[in-house]
Amino acid sequence: MARTEYYDDPNAPEPNSMVVAASAVVTNDEGHILLQRRRDNDLWALPGGAMEMNESLPQAAIREVKEETGLDIEITGLVGTYTDPRHIIAYTDGEIRRQFNICFRAHITGGQLEISDESTELRFVAVSELDNLPMHHTQLLRLKHALLRQEQPHLG
Template sequence: MGEDVHALWPALQQSRTARAVSPELVALYDQRADVSASMFVNLLTPARDRIDILVYAAVFLHEAYPRLNDLLTERAEAGCAIRIAVGDADSANVQQRGREKNSGTGRILLQRRADSGLWALPGGGMEMTDSLPGCAVREVKEETGLDIETTGLVGTYTDPRHVIAYSDGEVRRQFNVCFLARVTGGDLAISDESTELRFVSPAELGSLDMHHTQRLRLTHYLEGRRTPYLG
């Protein structure tokens, strides 16, 4: 609209409490990324009367919760009215929004490993100064050139039978913490750990050669679990 948000809603300057703006608001969030996918699911699941969704594209909801269409169908079959208003995908505003948010692809970033030739999610070992999310951010940057923001947790994978023997003689028992994330910047750049980087659609995953542990993590993501997998 070409107006500053505080010009449209002056109450936002006075207080960040939702009730100060409107008694109908439960909470306010500065950024969409501040709202977890589980919160959207928890809001939509118990709906009985009506669900209204007004968005540019809502791709982020499908990426964070792939069962969104199924959930909306279930609510509609239960008698809940569903209204969804989205922007025209060909309009300049929606295309600009996609560029700004680096969203709208609905695809998953994979790398073809240089050491095995298999496709895998970007990732690597922690350093002493890393937090778990910080490790994910650093490794993705090193291996793909992209800046990311972690937005959720797919699961933990600690099967004691997952032992890897490398060609240089190293043998290790490996565990994985798999995060959801969105791209915030950077440019794709292949590192010496991979031979190819590619954003792939879920439909393409079955044709790619990858370790069964990688496929398990992707399956759990695509299932749109309400809680992270713990294993």
């Protein structure tokens, strides 16, 4: 299933669902950030996805990182909330999503890095490389907020 992301686009389709999702900025000991190249749009992104009915948002982030990367993580903080109604995600199955994302900071506690069916590549990326990767600007925004390490999370 393919995915198209729109931002502040008057031609974007009207959303027909709202999804609560969690993502995580996972770093290794060298401070490099774990990113996945998404199979559905070929862009680099943080691991993450929709929260299930029987879990909390931190649990969703932990589960999604495990499913998408094979790594076990521990949540260490909150990067921010990302609820901009101008960001619309359309899927080829007809779902047109307005996403509500909470982005966490996390570190690795175990597991082994392995690609899931949702990605074509996984990589720990140096901060200096982030601007050179094909990435939707909403993902880059989360990364920039994480790197600021502000005392208060981003609220948006």
